[in-house]
Amino acid sequence: MDTRATAVDTSATGEVRGRDDLLVLADLTLAEYLRYLASYGGAIAEEDGLLLFAGAHRQPNPYRNGALRLSGELSPQEVLRRADSFFGTRQSAYALWAREHGDRDLESTAGEVGLHELERLPELMLEQLPDYVAPPEGVEIRPAVDERARNDYLDLVADAWGMASMPREVAAKVFFDPDSLNVPNVAAFVAYYEDMPLSAAMTLVSHKVALGCQAATIRRPKPGQPLPRSGPPGERRGLAQSCLWAALELSYSELGAELSLCQTSGLGAPVWLGLGYRPFTNYARYLVPARPAGAR
Structure with a gap:
């Protein structure tokens, strides 16, 4: 199943885009960047609104080895189970991404299971060429x-x-x-x-x-x-x-x-x-240590 959301219409109108449109674009472009990096020697699994991406090296760079939920189709527990299975076969740690604007339940679960939060990244927007x-x-x-x-x-x-x-x-x-x-x-x-x-x-x-x-x-x-x-x-x-x-x-x-x-x-x-960039949301990342497939 292709989980890539349909792009919103962002044709130039002279008006500042609404926050909801920006949030959709933030997820779309982040996911595209993660796929782009993984396409060079890595691997991607994408189903039910969950993007799993692995790089060519096991070092847990959050942009090279990680999991990004793009919709609410899967529970936090199922997200972690699938991600553990994907990375367990690679014997690799990974970063669990959580969107401030859509993953509060995932963040709560990450805290409950004791995952270490990495630096939280603000998402910034620039409307025109500076x-x-x-x-x-x-x-x-x-x-x-x-x-x-x-x-x-x-x-x-x-x-x-x-x-x-x-x-x-x-x-x-x-x-x-x-x-x-x-x-x-x-x-x-x-x-x-x-x-x-x-x-x-x-x-x-x-x-x-x-x-x-x-x-x-x-x-x-x-x-x-x-x-x-x-x-x-x-x-x-x-x-x-x-x-x-x-x-x-x-x-x-x-x-x-x-x-x-x-x-x-x-x-x-x-x-x-x-x-001139200005923040409008942020992404949390949690480090998930390497574990055997099916260990969770």
């Missing part, structure tokens, strides 16, 4: 249209998560396959200074929405790596913001986007809020 964000002097914003830029993007994400020493072939399984940037509905950009990558951001366009993803900036420069000069006090010149603006501009002008959504961590929030 003002241009100029990068610092000497910084070049390049589209990730070649192998080097795509690999640099992956390296930046691993570095941002404190995993810079992870071999690239492993990082590709934990975070994303660089080849996944080479699809028509992705806009990805990398910031370089003196030909060395510093930051990156991307969008995945579906349902006329540009979903902001994978914004990352290096934690600290490599020995001897030059950095651009900071701008005047109060001037907004973030590297990730410049990359994201470029991705949004392409999404709106060529890929059919009419608004943008994203989820963000507390660490990444300033990038999105600085461009």
Whole structure:
């Protein structure tokens, strides 16, 4: 059974979309992103309003190994039973996603069975392309249209998560396959200074929405790596913001986007809020430890 909900009509009308429409789009675009990541070496099971997705690596990255309920068809107990069975055969931990706007019962059950809550992610909305964000002097914003830029993007994400020493072939399984940037509905950009990558951001366009993803900036420069000069006090010149603006501009002008959504961590929030995104719901994630199939 195909559990992908029918997209709501979000044609440009000049009016701010209603919250109910935004909630539908939030679920649709999140689910599409999870399927997109899993399509590179992973696996998907989707039935009765439940999306189960596994990545190519067992590391419980919530975007690579997890369960997302998209409707109320299944009870929380049945959601956990099916997810345990799916991941039990893989001997993998996973993240249980819970929507603030539709999964209160699932959240209650997660607490009752003692699952550890990971960081709760706000869902943000941007109605139109923000003002241009100029990068610092000497910084070049390049589209990730070649192998080097795509690999640099992956390296930046691993570095941002404190995993810079992870071999690239492993990082590709934990975070994303660089080849996944080479699809028509992705806009990805990398910031370089003196030909060395510093930051990156991307969008995945579906349902006329540009979903902001994978914004990352290096934690600290490599020995001897030059950095651009900071701008005047109060001037907004973030590297990730410049990359994201470029991705949004392409999404709106060529890929059919009419608004943008994203989820963000507390660490990444300033990038999105600085461009004008505003929160309207959130997603909880609970870590479910690995257990044998049928153990629950």
